[in-house]
Amino acid sequence: MRLLTHNFLASNVRGVSTGYPLALEVAKSSIKEVELNADFLRGILPKLDWRALVAAASAAGFPDLLAAEQPQEAELFADGAADAEGSAIRRLHHALLEIHVDEGALVCPDSGRSFPILKGVPNMLLHEDEVRH
Amino acid sequence: MSAGDSAAVSAVEGKLAELSTSCDLRTLPRRGKPASARTLNTAQIPLVASHPEVYEPCDDSFALVDALLSDKAQLLALQPSLCLEVGCGSGYVITSLAIMLRQLGSGTQYLATDINQHAVETTQGTLGAHGIHADVIATDIVSGLEKRLAGMVDVVVVNPPYVPTPEEEIGIKGIAASWAGGLNGRQVIDRILPAVRELLSEKGCLYMIALEDNDPLGICHLMNEKGFASRVLLKRCTEEESLYVLKFWQDAAVSTNASQSGKSPGSDSSWLSPFRSFWHKNGSSS
Numbered sequence: 001m002r003l004l005t006h007n008f009l010a011s012n013v014r015g016v017s018t019g020y021p022l023a024l025e026v027a028k029s030s031i032k033e034v035e036l037n038a039d040f041l042r043g044i045l046p047k048l049d050w051r052a053l054v055a056a057a058s059a060a061g062f063p064d065l066l067a068a069e070q071p072q073e074a075e076l077f078a079d080g081a082a083d084a085e086g087s088a089i090r091r092l093h094h095a096l097l098e099i100h101v102d103e104g105a106l107v108c109p110d111s112g113r114s115f116p117i118l119k120g121v122p123n124m125l126l127h128e129d130e131v132r133h
Numbered sequence: 134m135s136a137g138d139s140a141a142v143s144a145v146e147g148k149l150a151e152l153s154t155s156c157d158l159r160t161l162p163r164r165g166k167p168a169s170a171r172t173l174n175t176a177q178i179p180l181v182a183s184h185p186e187v188y189e190p191c192d193d194s195f196a197l198v199d200a201l202l203s204d205k206a207q208l209l210a211l212q213p214s215l216c217l218e219v220g221c222g223s224g225y226v227i228t229s230l231a232i233m234l235r236q237l238g239s240g241t242q243y244l245a246t247d248i249n250q251h252a253v254e255t256t257q258g259t260l261g262a263h264g265i266h267a268d269v270i271a272t273d274i275v276s277g278l279e280k281r282l283a284g285m286v287d288v289v290v291v292n293p294p295y296v297p298t299p300e301e302e303i304g305i306k307g308i309a310a311s312w313a314g315g316l317n318g319r320q321v322i323d324r325i326l327p328a329v330r331e332l333l334s335e336k337g338c339l340y341m342i343a344l345e346d347n348d349p350l351g352i353c354h355l356m357n358e359k360g361f362a363s364r365v366l367l368k369r370c371t372e373e374e375s376l377y378v379l380k381f382w383q384d385a386a387v388s389t390n391a392s393q394s395g396k397s398p399g400s401d402s403s404w405l406s407p408f409r410s411f412w413h414k415n416g417s418s419s
Binding site for chain 2: 001002004005007008009010011012020032034035036037039040043044047049097119120121122123124125126131
C-alpha cells in the first residue's frame with residue numbers, strides 16, 4: 001500500500017462518523033521508484049489531505065520529506081521543478097507513489113480499531129458486529 | 134460474427150438512425166479476437182497466480198478483458214487518473230487493464246479490492262509477475278473508500294458474483310464470494326452499483342459483466358434513472374451462460390430526461406426500444 005491509498009482510506013467501523021485520517025503504523029516499508037507524472041500530481045493535489053500525507057510520510061520514516069503546509073501550485077509545478085533534485089514536486093511524488101508500506105497497521109482515530117497491513121495489503125474487513133446496517 | 138448476428142445488428146443500427154438514444158450499439162466487437170492481439174495487450178495466463186480458494190480467469194474474465202480491449206481507444210482518450218477493480222480475484226482483469234493502458238505511464242494509478250483475503254494475495258502475485266503495481270485492499274466492495282474517493286475514479290471494472298444462488302450462500306467465505314449472487318444473481322450487484330456510482334468522476338465509466346438471468350436491461354434501466362447512459366459492449370454465449378459486458382457513463386441528457394419525465398423511462402420508452410430489439414433478436418438467434 002502506498003501513501004496515496006492511505007490518503008483515501010477511512011475507518012468503516014459502525015458508529016464512527018469521521019474515522020479519518022487513519023494513524024499509520026509501519027513495521028516494514030520499501031521504496032520502488034516510478035516515473036514522475038506532473039499531470040497526475042496536479043489532478044490529485046486538490047483532493048489530497050496534506051496533513052494526513054505529512055503524518056503518514058513521517059510514520060513511514062520520512063519526517064522531513066514534506067513541508068508542514070501544502071506548497072503553492074506555482075512552486076510545485078514551476079518549470080524544471082520535476083527534474084530538480086529535492087524539489088517540492090519530487091518530494092510529493094516520492095511520498096505519494098514511491099513509499100510502500102509492506103507490514104504495519106492503520107488505526108481508527110475514533111474507535112482505536114486496528115486494521116492490519118500484511119504483505120502490502122490493508123485489511124479493512126469487519127467483523128459481523130462492526131458492520132454498518 | 135454469424136450472418137444472423139449481422140442482420141440483427143443492422144436492424145438495431147437502422148433503429149438507431151431513427152431514434153436518438155443513449156444506448157449505442159454501434160460498436161459491437163467481433164467474436165474471437167486473434168490470440169496474438171489478446172496476449173500483447175493483456176495479462177499472460179501462465180503468469181496469473183492461483184489459489185484453490187480464488188476464482189481463476191474464465192470465460193467471463195476473458196469477455197470483460199475483450200470488451201475493455203474493444204474500448205481501448207476510448208479508455209486511452211479518457212486519460213484516467215484512477216482506475217479501480219471491485220472484486221479483483223486472480224488479478225487477471227486489473228493487470229490486463231494496466232497493460233493495455235501502459236502508455237499512460239504513472240499518469241494512471243490502479244486500485245483493486247476483494248472480500249476474499251486469498252484473492253488479494255493472488256492479485257498481488259499476478260500484478261508482480263507482470264511488473265505492474267496496483268494498491269490492493271481487502272474490503273467489502275469499496276468499504277472504507279466511499280468518503281474520500283467519492284467522485285474521483287475514472288474507470289471502474291467489475292466482474293461481480295452474478296450467479297443466481299440461494300440468498301444464504303452470500304457471505305460464505307472463500308471462493309463462493311466470487312460467484313454467489315443470491316436472488317436472480319442481483320443481490321451483490323445491487324449493492325455494488327450505488328457504491329460505484331458515488332465513486333465515479335464526472336467523466337468516469339463503469340464496465341460490468343452481467344448474465345442474462347441478472348436482467349441486464351433492467352440494470353441499464355436502473356442506471357438510466359440515476360443519470361447514466363449505457364451500452365452493450367459485448368455479448369457472448371458460452372455453453373453455460375449468456376454474458377453481457379455493459380458500459381455505463383454519466384450523461385446529462387439522460388438525467389434531464391429521467392427527472393423531467395418523473396416516471397420510469399421504460400414506460401414510454403423510446404430510449405429502450407433499440408436495446409430491446411437487440412436483446413430479442415440476439416437472444417433468440419444464439
